[in-house]
Amino acid sequence: MNDKSMLKTGALDVESVTSDITFVRSLIANVCFVGDPSRGDWVLIDTGLESVVDALEREAIERYGRSPKAIILTHGHFDHVGGAITLSDRLQAPVYAHPLELPFLTGKQDYPPGDPSVGGGLMAGISPIYPHKAIDMGDRIHSLPQGGSVPYLPDWRWIHTPGHSPGHISLYRDSDRTLIAGDAFITVKQESALSVISQEIEFSGPPAYFTPDWEQAKESVKKLADLKPQRAITGHGRPVSGEQLMRGLSRLAENFDELAVPEHGRYVDKHN
Structure with a gap:
């Protein structure tokens, strides 16, 4: 990124991707602030783990001086919603997710x-201990509007990108072809602890240990590649842009079975 400004704040790595998009790496998952700090109003995309709530709240208030208008969830896995209930209560911000994700966020259905x-690698090996039970957000959680509009972000639209979870979404701004992909694809080999530590950029499918539908995941990556985004922020890994993004995402979409789908696994046989 040409305009990046990198700094460390406690458990967070914070990077200005554009004048109105801030990328926040919070331990094992990424968070985004979307909104121009000079105007004040903004939206939080995902919340990371509960353990980073205090640092995330401090950074957000320091940057914007006010609470977000809303919290938008790309999906409901533990590393993306761990702090959602606490932040929603503290910041008095409603939370939005795709209708197909609501059973996992209202206590009705557990993830596989x-x-x-x-x-x-290690991250995959210890995945059975990762939380996968439903959380109950009660009246904090709301369904995203039909048709793709995003609350409080009129220039953006949400795109249904299932596979990693039934109601997974990505966010896209057509005006500058900016993509917030969630875990539809990522830019690090998340299964490997060494890769997670180094953050070396590698275009990957969604984290394999938590992806139950590889056919849908494949179609979702193709859908995003067809947009030809100029800039992407993913749920794990570093932001990417320009030619690196175009080539990496196209290669992943064209060779998804070889590059993303594991050779074996509990959910792989259905895909094969």
Whole structure:
């Protein structure tokens, strides 16, 4: 990124991607602030783990001086919603997710457990201990509007990108072809602890240990590649842009079975 400004704040790595988009790496998952600090109004995309709530709140208030208008969830896995209830209560911000994700966010349905048999490293190996039970957000959670509009972000639209979870969404701004992809694809090999620590950029499918539908995941990556985004922020890994993004995402979409789908695993046989 040409305009990046990198700094460390406690458990957070904070990077200005554009004048109105801030990328926040919070331990194992990424968060986005969307909104121009000079105007004040903004939206939080995902919340990271509960353990980073205090640092995230401090950074957000320091940057914007006020609470977000809303919290938008790309999906409901533990590393993206761990702080959602606390932040919603503290910041008095409503939370929005895709209708198909609501059962996992209202205590009605658990996610499938992590699959250590996909291989790839320590992160995959310990995935059975990752939380996969539903959380109950009560009246904090709301369904995203039909048609793709995003509350309080009129220039953006949400795109249904299932596979990693039934109601997974990505966010896209057509005016400058900016993509917030969630875990539809990521830019690090999340199964490997060494890759997670180094943050070396590698275009990957969604985290394999938590992806139950590889056919949908494949179609979602193709859908995003067809947009030809100029800039992307993913749920894990570093932001990417320009030619690196175009080539990496196109290659992943064209060779998804070879590059993303594990050779074996609890949820792989259905895809094969």
